[in-house]
Amino acid sequence: MTTPIPAYNPAEIEPKWQRIWAETHAFEAEASHAKPKFYGLIEFPYPSGAGLHVGHPRSNTAMDIICRKRRMQGYNVLFPIGWDAFGLPTENYAIKHHVHPAKVTRENIDHFRRQLQMLGFSFDYSREVDTTDPNYFKWTQWIFLKLFEHGLVFRDKTLVNYCPSCKVVLSNEDSQGGKCDVCHGDVVQLPKDVWYLRITAYADRLLEGLKTVDYPENIAMQQVNWIGKSQGAFVQFPLAGTEEKIEIYTTRPDTLFGVTFMVMAPEHPLIDKYAGRIANMAEVKAYREECAKKTEFERTQLVKDKTGVRLEGLTAVNPLTGKEVPIYLSDYVMMGYGTGAIMAVPAHDQRDWEFAKKFGIEIIEVIQGGDITKEAYTGDGPMVNSGFLNGYTNKKDSIARAVEEVEKLGLGRAGVQYKMKDWAFNRQRYWGEPIPLIHCPKCGVVAVPYEELPLRLPEVEDFEPGQDGKSPLARIPSFVHCKCPKCGGDAERETDTMPQWAGSSWYFLRYVDPHNDKVFADRGELDYWMPVDWYNGGMEHVTRHLLYSRFWHQFLYDIGEVSCPEPYAKRTAQGMILAEDGEKMSKSRGNVINPDDVVAEIGADAFRCYEMFMGAFDQAIPWSVTGSKGCRKFLDRVWRLQEKVVAGDSFSPALNAVLNETVKKVSEDIEKMKFNTAIAQMMTLVNEMSAQPTVTVKEMETLLLILSPVAPHLCEEIWQRLGHAEPIHHQPWPAWDEAALQKAEVEIAVQVNGKVRGRIMIPADLTKETAEQELPANPDVQRITAGKTIVKVIFVPGRLLNIVVK
RNA sequence: GCUGAUGUGGUGGAACGGCAGACACCGGGGACUUAAAAUCCCCUGCCGCGAGGCGUGCGGGUUCGAGUCCCGCCAUCAGCACCA
Numbered sequence A: 001m002t003t004p005i006p007a008y009n010p011a012e013i014e015p016k017w018q019r020i021w022a023e024t025h026a027f028e029a030e031a032s033h034a035k036p037k038f039y040g041l042i043e044f045p046y047p048s049g050a051g052l053h054v055g056h057p058r059s060n061t062a063m064d065i066i067c068r069k070r071r072m073q074g075y076n077v078l079f080p081i082g083w084d085a086f087g088l089p090t091e092n093y094a095i096k097h098h099v100h101p102a103k104v105t106r107e108n109i110d111h112f113r114r115q116l117q118m119l120g121f122s123f124d125y126s127r128e129v130d131t132t133d134p135n136y137f138k139w140t141q142w143i144f145l146k147l148f149e150h151g152l153v154f155r156d157k158t159l160v161n162y163c164p165s166c167k168v169v170l171s172n173e174d175s176q177g178g179k180c181d182v183c184h185g186d187v188v189q190l191p192k193d194v195w196y197l198r199i200t201a202y203a204d205r206l207l208e209g210l211k212t213v214d215y216p217e218n219i220a221m222q223q224v225n226w227i228g229k230s231q232g233a234f235v236q237f238p239l240a241g242t243e244e245k246i247e248i249y250t251t252r253p254d255t256l257f258g259v260t261f262m263v264m265a266p267e268h269p270l271i272d273k274y275a276g277r278i279a280n281m282a283e284v285k286a287y288r289e290e291c292a293k294k295t296e297f298e299r300t301q302l303v304k305d306k307t308g309v310r311l312e313g314l315t316a317v318n319p320l321t322g323k324e325v326p327i328y329l330s331d332y333v334m335m336g337y338g339t340g341a342i343m344a345v346p347a348h349d350q351r352d353w354e355f356a357k358k359f360g361i362e363i364i365e366v367i368q369g370g371d372i373t374k375e376a377y378t379g380d381g382p383m384v385n386s387g388f389l390n391g392y393t394n395k396k397d398s399i400a401r402a403v404e405e406v407e408k409l410g411l412g413r414a415g416v417q418y419k420m421k422d423w424a425f426n427r428q429r430y431w432g433e434p435i436p437l438i439h440c441p442k443c444g445v446v447a448v449p450y451e452e453l454p455l456r457l458p459e460v461e462d463f464e465p466g467q468d469g470k471s472p473l474a475r476i477p478s479f480v481h482c483k484c485p486k487c488g489g490d491a492e493r494e495t496d497t498m499p500q501w502a503g504s505s506w507y508f509l510r511y512v513d514p515h516n517d518k519v520f521a522d523r524g525e526l527d528y529w530m531p532v533d534w535y536n537g538g539m540e541h542v543t544r545h546l547l548y549s550r551f552w553h554q555f556l557y558d559i560g561e562v563s564c565p566e567p568y569a570k571r572t573a574q575g576m577i578l579a580e581d582g583e584k585m586s587k588s589r590g591n592v593i594n595p596d597d598v599v600a601e602i603g604a605d606a607f608r609c610y611e612m613f614m615g616a617f618d619q620a621i622p623w624s625v626t627g628s629k630g631c632r633k634f635l636d637r638v639w640r641l642q643e644k645v646v647a648g649d650s651f652s653p654a655l656n657a658v659l660n661e662t663v664k665k666v667s668e669d670i671e672k673m674k675f676n677t678a679i680a681q682m683m684t685l686v687n688e689m690s691a692q693p694t695v696t697v698k699e700m701e702t703l704l705l706i707l708s709p710v711a712p713h714l715c716e717e718i719w720q721r722l723g724h725a726e727p728i729h730h731q732p733w734p735a736w737d738e739a740a741l742q743k744a745e746v747e748i749a750v751q752v753n754g755k756v757r758g759r760i761m762i763p764a765d766l767t768k769e770t771a772e773q774e775l776p777a778n779p780d781v782q783r784i785t786a787g788k789t790i791v792k793v794i795f796v797p798g799r800l801l802n803i804v805v806k
Numbered sequence B: 001g002c003u004g005a006u007g008u009g010g011u012g013g014a015a016c017g018g019c020a021g022a023c024a025c026c027g028g029g030g031a032c033u034u035a036a037a038a039u040c041c042c043c044u045g046c047c048g049c050g051a052g053g054c055g056u057g058c059g060g061g062u063u064c065g066a067g068u069c070c071c072g073c074c075a076u077c078a079g080c081a082c083c084a
Helices: A010-023 A057-072 A088-097 A101-118 A134-149 A173-178 A199-212 A217-227 A253-258 A281-293 A296-301 A350-359 A395-408 A523-529 A544-558 A595-602 A604-613 A625-644 A653-671 A675-691 A697-707 A712-721 A768-777 A779-785
Strands: A037-042 A076-078 A080-083 A124-130 A153-163 A168-170 A188-197 A230-238 A245-250 A261-264 A309-317 A324-329 A341-344 A412-417 A437-440 A444-447 A481-483 A490-493 A534-538 A571-574 A745-752 A755-763 A790-796 A800-805
Touching: A010 A101, A010 A595, A010 A604, A010 A712, A037 A057, A037 A523, A057 A076, A057 A534, A057 A571, A057 A604, A057 A653, A080 A101, A088 A101, A101 A124, A101 A595, A134 A153, A134 A444, A134 A544, A199 A217, A199 A544, A217 A544, A230 A253, A230 A395, A245 A261, A245 A341, A253 A395, A261 A350, A281 A309, A281 A324, A341 A350, A395 A412, A595 A604, A595 A625, A604 A625, A604 A675, A604 A712, A625 A675, A625 A697, A625 A712, A653 A675, A653 A697, A675 A697, A697 A712, A745 A779, A755 A768, A755 A779, A768 A779, A768 A790, A768 A800, A779 A800
Parallel strands: A037 A076, A037 A534, A080 A124, A261 A324, A534 A571, A745 A800
Antiparallel strands: A153 A168, A153 A188, A230 A245, A230 A309, A230 A412, A261 A341, A309 A324, A437 A444, A437 A490, A481 A490, A745 A755, A790 A800
């Protein structure tokens, strides 16, 4: 007699298996390089004070399922976890509550780790990294110094995006729309010395590399748009009566004959240089002040209504026609893109057209095909009014010819421009990696010697940023004052720290050898594990984080530190989980669902199952409490199947067919991240099994094997109860039997003129020819087609028979 | 404005150009219970008593056959926003 089956109690079995996995080091990557490897990666979390909400584990669960399957398929799997722990929220919390950010970070990490462990993820916790650990950021600083050594770090005085509330300089990426990424307050423009990383030097490589990796189309597209490469030409317009030349950038140098004016950005430096020759300088100054008041956000709101002012007394000479054209100032031209000045061709650029209409400037057509009295024509057509370019109809040829001519004159050259800007790399905050540079009055900027890394953060009492926009580190004399490593004289340290993006730009490399104190990672480990085979994360990181980390990796490849040019072979992204009201989950809306509560209610396995079942993985989807309970019901049914288990392989051919179908579908769907349909198919199988008087051990085991990546605790427990000493995660992934999928008879639909009119059973192996000849004579078919003239018969094997009648 | 995605029952969602609505949730009915919960069984796109008809945002088209492909709209979401 079998012992009675106790009730399914996840609160008991889940902690039990989590303990066993930890004690047996079940999911640590094997040191040996004998097996084929699989490196699965999720974006390491920022350990915020709020803890996880149910959105976070979606990515983790998906990758956990894939990694658990890979282990069963015989791979040596690296599935690491770590903490992207530098960052403003922690620092702001520290300021508010007067605790050290390191302490806050430690507590938050412990909280996050407990939550992740509660969900049973098969992370290799022996390889945890923490970006705030000096043993980690030593190598972040090391990479920075390598970038510095190779001329990819530079300092520039520019207008920066400054957040008065956070008291910090922001990158363009962090201040989209004129709002601070952290506090969402208004950003103002402030002149400042800023450290930049020359990511634009890698713009083409970042584009080219996309062709060699497996990213979905929409992710690759976003990166391409972000980089924003355009081909064109730089052309110089002499300033009449001077030796000065105004350089512009254009994508259509072939429209030079249509230039009727020029526009410069209000901040353009030539204005000050020639202030003496500008008759209406007072007016110009007033306009510039007006523009300076506007944030970038406001400037972009005035899409239609163009403003500007003419520079009286200055004109520019068209290098091809010799004609003098007026120069205007307008804020529709940005100092930060191209050269800060444009040649205006109102006939063929809508913004120029609007400006010309408003200021009464001539509009000359040089490309035929539109009606330039109504709007600018931006299409193709034959060139007119354009001297040697007349008659050209091919854009490529006319552009090439125009570039050739300006080159001959020494007034232009072909060139490319990118929307992407260099990466502003300093923050005036405490809780970041100190930038390992020293300002020496004699030697200039000098790198901290490698052997002095890590350059640690000094202990301070007060983390509040300085009122002058300086880092709290600037207030610590013992940190600031140092000796120049080159000349030995008195010098001062850089007091800014790195942005949060720094630590996350290379963490995947540290995972392969996290405890190494000689190099950032052993070369043999890098060669074995890299590249990351599959990286899943959020859509919000597919531009910034992905480009930054690809940039650093490509640089490390160039200097011979890693052997693969791209860090991630495959990238996917999950959709966001929304609150039940369909809104984004947020503390302020009060609609956050805490995974602790869900696990207490339905258990971790049901939680994981629902996260994957609720909808298409890459779509945003609202959480549903009742929906999540459906997954718990499903696991209850699996648990109760134990009551039906009897010895044997297979009794029911019908069940055997569903079983094999399910193994096949689950195996294939996991690879496509179609977890919802994989689980739906397992539900169908369980419904089928529940309907049987008994199920065999073999059938039950197969179900457990394919379900175990989704519901690992439950499957381990039943597996053990079936008498196995070896854990289920060590078992091979089951194969399916194609032969078992074959059925003798299939039901097909009978259509008349494409509309379903009946169903018939036919032998499964009926060929198309035989079916189309014989089936119309089938009595059931005849009943449907009685009295009609058959024109055509179409048979789709296994699906349907369509009879076209008159 | 540009780019991308999405649009299917009361809800989340399935569907190599081939039986639309798999699998769930909700709801309804029944069984078991003193009762409730849990569980099990049945029903559940819309209209219609029925035969049948209508149905995948809207309008066209291709096809024997369209949720799926093509053309033109509309709506929602996301990203970028005067990029010369």
